[in-house]
Amino acid sequence: MRLLAVLFAFFFANAAWADCPLDLGRGTGLVIFSDHYMIAFRPDPLRIEVGEPFALLFNVCTKSGSAGELVSVDAHMPEHKHTMNYHPSIVSKGDGRFRAEGLVFHMAGHWEISIDVRAGEEIERLTHDYYIK
Amino acid sequence: MRWGPLTALLLAALAAPAEAQAPVDWSEAEIRLVGQHGPWPPPPVRDPSNRISDTPAGIALGEYLFNDARLSGDGLMSCATCHQAGRDWSDGRARGKARADLDRRTPSLWNVGHSHWFGWTGAGDSLWAQSIRPILDPEEMGGSWARVARLLREDKDLACGYDRAFGTKPDSDDERLLVDAAKALAAFQATLVSPRTRFDAFRDALVAGDREAAARYGLPEQRGLKLFVGEGNCNACHFGPRFTNGEFGDIGIAFFVRPGEVDSGRLGGIAALVASPFNLLGRYNDDPSGTSARRTQHVRRLHSNFGEFRVPGLRQVGRSAAFMHNGGFATLEDVVRHYSEVSPDRLHSDGTPLVRPLGLSAQQSTDLVAFLRSLDADPPTRPAPPPLCP
Ligand SMILES: [Cu+2]
Numbered sequence: 016m017r018l019l020a021v022l023f024a025f026f027f028a029n030a031a032w033a034d035c036p037l038d039l040g041r042g043t044g045l046v047i048f049s050d051h052y053m054i055a056f057r058p059d060p061l062r063i064e065v066g067e068p069f070a071l072l073f074n075v076c077t078k079s080g081s082a083g084e085l086v087s088v089d090a091h092m093p094e095h096k097h098t099m100n101y102h103p104s105i106v107s108k109g110d111g112r113f114r115a116e117g118l119v120f121h122m123a124g125h126w127e128i129s130i131d132v133r134a135g136e137e138i139e140r141l142t143h144d145y146y147i148k
Numbered sequence: 149m150r151w152g153p154l155t156a157l158l159l160a161a162l163a164a165p166a167e168a169q170a171p172v173d174w175s176e177a178e179i180r181l182v183g184q185h186g187p188w189p190p191p192p193v194r195d196p197s198n199r200i201s202d203t204p205a206g207i208a209l210g211e212y213l214f215n216d217a218r219l220s221g222d223g224l225m226s227c228a229t230c231h232q233a234g235r236d237w238s239d240g241r242a243r244g245k246a247r248a249d250l251d252r253r254t255p256s257l258w259n260v261g262h263s264h265w266f267g268w269t270g271a272g273d274s275l276w277a278q279s280i281r282p283i284l285d286p287e288e289m290g291g292s293w294a295r296v297a298r299l300l301r302e303d304k305d306l307a308c309g310y311d312r313a314f315g316t317k318p319d320s321d322d323e324r325l326l327v328d329a330a331k332a333l334a335a336f337q338a339t340l341v342s343p344r345t346r347f348d349a350f351r352d353a354l355v356a357g358d359r360e361a362a363a364r365y366g367l368p369e370q371r372g373l374k375l376f377v378g379e380g381n382c383n384a385c386h387f388g389p390r391f392t393n394g395e396f397g398d399i400g401i402a403f404f405v406r407p408g409e410v411d412s413g414r415l416g417g418i419a420a421l422v423a424s425p426f427n428l429l430g431r432y433n434d435d436p437s438g439t440s441a442r443r444t445q446h447v448r449r450l451h452s453n454f455g456e457f458r459v460p461g462l463r464q465v466g467r468s469a470a471f472m473h474n475g476g477f478a479t480l481e482d483v484v485r486h487y488s489e490v491s492p493d494r495l496h497s498d499g500t501p502l503v504r505p506l507g508l509s510a511q512q513s514t515d516l517v518a519f520l521r522s523l524d525a526d527p528p529t530r531p532a533p534p535p536l537c538p
Contacts, residue, residue, distance in 0.1 A: 066393045068442045095384075095502055100395055102448040117446030121395040122384050148180070 035076030036110075044072070047141050051078050052132050054141060059114075063147055065123050068101075073113040077134045085113040086131040086138055090120065090145075093127055120147050171363075172370040179354055181377040186351045186389050188463075189341050193261040196435035197274050197428055198331045200313050201338060209309040210336025211533045213329055216306075218299050219283055221290030227282065227333065230254045233530055236467045237340060242475030246288045251405045253475040258464050261338025264394050264443055268457050268473040269417025273444045274433075275334035277426040280326060296329050297322035308537035327432045342463045345525040347373070365522070372519025375512060380487070384502055391462035391523070396453070399487070399503045400494035401472050403455045411474070414456035418449055466524040480517045488513060 037046060037055040044057025055074040063069050075083035085105055091098040103115040120126050128143045174182070192202055200206030213219065217226040230244060231237045237257035244250035252268050260266070261275060272278030282288040283296065300310050300318040310318045313332055318325055346365060350373075353361035376382045387393040396414045403411050421427055421444065428441040435441070457473045471477040477486065488508040508516065 065387055066395070068446075097452065098448075098450065100448055100450070101443065101446040103446060117442055119443070119446075121393050123387065124384075 036074055039072050039074060045143060047130075047143050049139060049141055051134065051139060052076065052083060052141060053078070054130060054132065056130070056143075063120055063145075065147060066119065066121050068117060068119050071103075071115045071118060071128075073115065073130070075111045075113065075132055079134070081134050083111055083132050083134045085115070086133055088115040088118070088128065088130055090118065090126045090128045092122060092124060094125060095122065120145075123147055169367065172367060172374060174354060174374075178374065178377060181383060182351055182373065183355045184383070184388060185391060186348055186355070188344055188348045188351075188389055190262060190389055193338050195261070195275065195334065195338065195440070196437065197433045197440040198276050198334055199434040200331055201335050203313065203335065205309070205312040206332050206335035207339055208336075208533065208536060209306070209313045210332035210334065212306065212309060212536055213333050214336055216299075218303075219289060219291050219296055219329075221286075221292070221295070225289050227279075230282075230288075231257050235469075236464050236527075238468065240469045242470035242478070244288075247290070248287050250287065251411060252473050253470060255460070256464060256468065257337050257340050258342040259390050259461055260340060261334075262390055265396075265417075265458060267417065269414050269420070270396065270458055271417040271420035271424070273421055273428045274426075274440075275337055276327065276330040276432075277424060277428075279330040279333040279337070280426055283326070283330070293322040293326045297325035300325050300329060305536045312537070324432075327426065330426075343525045343527050345463070345523050347519075347522045350522075366518065368515045368518035369522045370519075371512075372515035372517070373522075375508075375516055376519055380506060380516065381502065382487075385459045386462055392459040395459060396456040397459050397502070398452065398456045400490045401457070401474065401476060401486075402494075405474075410455075412454055413473075414453040414458075415449070418447060418453060421447070462520065463523050464525075466521045480520050481513070484508065484513050484516050484520075 035053050035055070037044075039055060039057045044055050046053065046055050048054065053076045055076075056071050059070045059072055071088060073085050075085050077083045085107070088103050088105065089098065099119055100121060101117050101119045103117045106114045106116065108114060124147065126145045126147060128145055130141045130143070131138050132141065133139065195201040200209075214227045214231075217223055217229070219226060225246065230239045230246075231254065232239060239245070239254045242253060244252060244254040255268070263275070264273070266272035266275060266278035267281075272281065283291045284293075297318070300306050307318055310328070310332075313335075314328060318328075346369070350362055350365035350369070353359075353365075376386075383391075385393055385395075385397050396417075398413075403413060405411050424430075426432055428435075428444045433441060465471075466480055469475075471480070471483050477483050487503070488506050490503060490505050492504060
């Protein structure tokens with residue numbers, strides 16, 4: 016709830032981002048942002064199961080309105096100190112939309128998803144904590 | 149001072165039975181964790197990479213081939229030589245034996261259709277690809293494409309069984325016929341589902357809130373289960389209805405095969421997978437959607453793969469003749485002692501804190517073993533298969 020409130024305040028204060036399409040086909044996904052980027056994403060299928068492959072659908076928007084690129088997606092379990100046993104591949108769907116395929120969370124618990132994006136030279140990493148039961 | 153030890157003993161004697169009799173409380177969170185190990189049995193599997201998977205004619209042909217020693221080079225060894233129905237689809241030995249002694253234990257084939265990596269190192273990515281390996285391996289059956297293909301073409305019953313399963317007569321493409329034979333073997337093996345156990349009755353009762361039915365499960369088993377999903381953290385890897393997440397782990401089992409020679413585990417498994425013409429990225433995958441090849445396509449080589457082995461499922465585990473990939477432990481008590489005492493120095497990976505010496509008490513160890521044994525049940529006897537083509 017708090018995140019949402021912050022998000023809306025943010026949204027209206029930054030007219031440039033109002034164009035960013037947050038809808039990912041099945042309602043709005045998770046939203047994360049930094050000074051330069053706003054990223055909406057959701058898993059496909061929507062419910063991630065332990066040990067089952069899934070994809071992540073992304074919308075990458077930049078504050079400046081220039082095209083943002085999804086460079087890589089990865090995930091690890093900070094408490095267990097291991098990554099995924101799989102390396103996701105990324106397909107661009109145009110218009111700032113991307114699909115990362117081949118993720119598997121092979122244990123229940125806390126996963127940190129890292130999302131590397133760029134809109135020019137520099138790559139910026141955004142992260143998101145995901146808890147799978 | 150003289151009565152000190154005696155009092156301690158008496159107290160222990162009084163305390164032990166009381167602790168042993170106390171009912172086990174299950175929190176909401178624990179009930180959810182226990183629930184994840186079911187329901188059982190799971191729905192039948194359909195493998196999209198195998199066009200005759202889950203078809204009666206494919207299964208029937210597979211059962212005949214599984215028991216047919218003519219698949220081997222010398223005509224003396226069948227799959228069933230090592231994977232025996234009466235021995236939980238294994239061979240009752242610590243390590244496999246063919247012409248030569250093998251370095252790894254023959255895994256049971258119970259529930260094998262639900263895996264996604266096959267063999268101790270996941271060198272196979274489908275049940276049919278995994279079924280080709282022993283036929284061709286000179287250390288195991290020492291057969292050949294040509295031999296299997298000729299058998300399918302020339303044996304009247306098998307040729308007829310092939311026709312029924314695949315809808316065409318066996319043709320002259322030897323390699324394809326070998327793959328088709330393996331697909332029939334896979335269809336059969338996928339039907340080997342272990343029976344319901346005492347654990348399953350408890351799990352269902354607990355989830356349904358049926359306290360009376362739940363109370364039929366012994367207290368030691370309940371305490372062992374609580375440890376398994378709690379402090380022991382066993383379900384991090386032994387997850388889900390089959391008690392495996394299907395991936396790989398390093399729990400500090402020695403990987404020296406003999407002095408100077410190591411079993412590199414998953415590292416070698418990935419190398420073999422990538423080199424195999426029969427993997428799911430190759431031309432024999434029957435799944436046009438490509439979904440079944442997702443793991444193979446994205447699998448990642450990691451430093452930690454060295455010395456990792458597949459997390460075994462634990463259903464029917466207590467019926468095994470030995471434990472671990474190398475058959476290095478003879479009893480479940482030895483396995484539990486390993487988890488209780490494992491030295492962190494023996495872990496080859498970079499300090500993943502998933503396995504650490506648990507320092508179990510004698511009672512905790514017995515409880516854990518009691519729980520593991522509750523995952524065993526006698527399977528019904530198998531009727532002889534009906535004739536392939538009456
Ligand atoms: Cu983990």
